[in-house]
């Protein structure tokens with residue numbers, strides 16, 4: 001997606017969880033704990049994949065995209081289909097997307113990645129953003145970097 005930025009990949013954390021599981025340090029009941037809400041979100045807003053669940057290996061994983069941000073108001077924290085995201089990205093300045101993979105067979109679930117979407121990510125020469133706006137965006141970037149520390 002064109003405005004996608006500040007991507008955080010959680011595949012290392014996921015591999016760590018799977019290692020713990022293989023080593024028997026955690027049980028499947030610890031990691032296969034998808035809530036009814038998450039499973040509903042996967043059924044109604046989820047993006048099917050052709051990747052097999054790493055736990056039960058009998059179902060394919062479904063990706064759920066949760067959206068967060070002040071501009072979303074009452075929609076914050078809701079799941080959205082992948083096709084809805086570019087539309088939102090063109091209407092809102094900035095919002096956070098959390099991608100969670102879910103197995104509807106065994107309830108395995110894990111955060112896959114997070115990223116920012118929204119018009120703030122468009123390059124300033126394409127939409128004629130004023131210098132003032134550019135300074136504002138830079139300030140926001142600095143705040144985010146500070147928040148990540």
Ligand SMILES: [Zn+2]
Pocket residue numbers: 053054055056057058059103104105106107108
């Ligand atoms: Zn599974």
